[in-house]
Amino acid sequence: MKISKLLTSALAISLFTAPAFAIQGSKFSATLSKTALLDETTNHTATVLETTIHTASKKELLIGVSLEAGLYTQTQVKGKNGSYDSANAMAGVDITVYVDGIPAEPGTITFNQREQELNAVLGGVIESCTFSTDNDGDGVVDDDITINIEDDCVVTDEEIELIQRTMSAHHFNFVMPNLSSGDHVVTVEASINTSSSAGAGSASATALVGKGSLTVEGVRAINQDGGVVILD
DSSP, X not given: OHHHHHHHHHHHHHHHHHHHHHHHHOXXXXXXXXXXXXXXXXXXXXXXXXXXXXXXXXXXXXXXXXXXXXXXXXXXXXXXXXXXXXXXXXXXXXXXXXXXXXXXXXXOEXXXXXXXXXXXXXXXXXXXXXXXXXXXXXXXXXXXXXXXXXXXXXXXXXXXXXXXXEEEEEEEEEEEEEEOSEEEEEEEEEEEEEEEEESSSEEEEEXXXXXXXXXXXXXXXXXXXXXXXXXX
16 A cells, blocks of 8 residues: 555656656747738848747757748730730749858748749731722722731730739748857848849839748757758
8 A cells, every 4th residue: 555655656746847857958939920021022131030049058949930921923015016025023032040140051041932924926906907999090999909017007015914923831940050058049031032124014023021930949969970961
């Protein structure tokens, strides 16, 4: 009976003390945003998320970044009389994580990007035509009437336009190896990159960063080759 009581007491102590040790050994920090972090814009760079974490000893940081990335691209071509036209637009979102101002591995990551190109040979829209049906003046309609669209007709530009607006969520893990003990600031920098060009038509591009989260965990890599491997 005494042995049974001792075993029960030992089990109870084990159950209640184990979580306490786990909490003391874990280091975790996070920042989350329920609203858009960066409004729709053209070329722009800004810090969108930030958090701090304390490490008591030399460790690595495992950093997770999840973000919504929105892209808008618009291309329009126009022309007439068999003319060729081209338009292109590019929008992208790049992410860089910094720990105390130093980029975390593997550096800048392209979270989302789209390149859109539109090409066409366009005949145009024929509004009206004016031409003679009696070129020899004999009062009889000629049999060999030939219409030259470019010379005899009023032709306006034909237009083709492509617009894409997309939003998707993406995640990437970053690592900061061999970090010394102390307090550390982790920031997420978002860079919106856009470009566009057009001939007779038009083109434009924008991007945005929506909701997002930053999670940081202090971890200890295995003490052997292969703990943290960075491939250049």
